[in-house]
Amino acid sequence: DSGVTQTPKHLITATGQRVTLRCSPRSGDLSVYWYQQSLDQGLQFLIHYYNGEERAKGNILERFSAQQFPDLHSELNLSSLELGDSALYFCASSVGGGYTFGSGTRLTVV
Amino acid sequence: DQQVKQNSPSLSVQEGRISILNCDYTNSMFDYFLWYKKYPAEGPTFLISISSIKDKNEDGRFTVFLNKSAKHLSLHIVPSQPGDSAVYFCAASALTGAQKLVFGQGTRLTINP
Numbered sequence: 001d002s003g004v005t006q007t008p009k010h011l012i013t014a015t016g017q018r019v020t021l022r023c024s025p026r027s028g029d030l031s032v033y034w035y036q037q038s039l040d041q042g043l044q045f046l047i048h049y050y051n052g053e054e055r056a057k058g059n060i061l062e063r064f065s066a067q068q069f070p071d072l073h074s075e076l077n078l079s080s081l082e083l084g085d086s087a088l089y090f091c092a093s094s095v096g097g098g099y100t101f102g103s104g105t106r107l108t109v110v
Numbered sequence: 111d112q113q114v115k116q117n118s119p120s121l122s123v124q125e126g127r128i129s130i131l132n133c134d135y136t137n138s139m140f141d142y143f144l145w146y147k148k149y150p151a152e153g154p155t156f157l158i159s160i161s162s163i164k165d166k167n168e169d170g171r172f173t174v175f176l177n178k179s180a181k182h183l184s185l186h187i188v189p190s191q192p193g194d195s196a197v198y199f200c201a202a203s204a205l206t207g208a209q210k211l212v213f214g215q216g217t218r219l220t221i222n223p
Contacts, residue, residue: 042215056210090153099211101153
């Protein structure tokens with residue numbers, strides 16, 4: 001157990017739908033990062049939050065949004081889902097240079 | 111723009127031999143480099159890191175080498191064990207990790223008995 005909790009582990013939904021992925025960072029970590037891993041691809045950075053504030057945006061589509069709440073958990077909202085959004089979505093938390101990853105949410109859009 | 115590249119999608123090595131995984135980067139602002147290991151159905155786990163002020167860092171069977179002039183780093187695993195079979199990601203960041211990590215595409219390492 002890495003201490004970073006992601007729910008749900010698996011999600012199957014239809015095109016056009018909206019889903020919310022949840023991440024709870026390790027106790028004491030203020031930063032939450034979201035990454036997407038598509039088939040045979042590396043980890044693509046989506047967005048970074050620090051203590052409730054957005055710090056950096058990567059290759060995140062306009063249909064995707066995220067937020068970090070006062071208790072430091074974060075949610076990634078994916079809307080108007082397309083088949084190509086099927087991927088593993090990881091969150092990671094950090095204090096300092098290294099990240100600790102959750103076990104990911106596997107999203108399948110059918 | 112792929113700032114961190116792992117050009118070998120897969121690597122197969124005999125148990126007991128040395129595994130060498132390679133990674134190239136293009137951004138000269140990167141000053142902190144990490145290797146992560148990922149098993150199926152799990153998140154990546156941190157393996158070893160190196161700061162740009164060093165050219166080698168060793169931790170047990172794992173050694174990371176950094177060649178700043180070539181913008182190249184490598185991970186050596188010796189001796190390789192079956193449990194080392196996994197996908198290995200190289201990652202880099204600027205400002206000693208304060209910025210986001212940029213990951214390579216990963217190399218799938220298979221250790222054969």
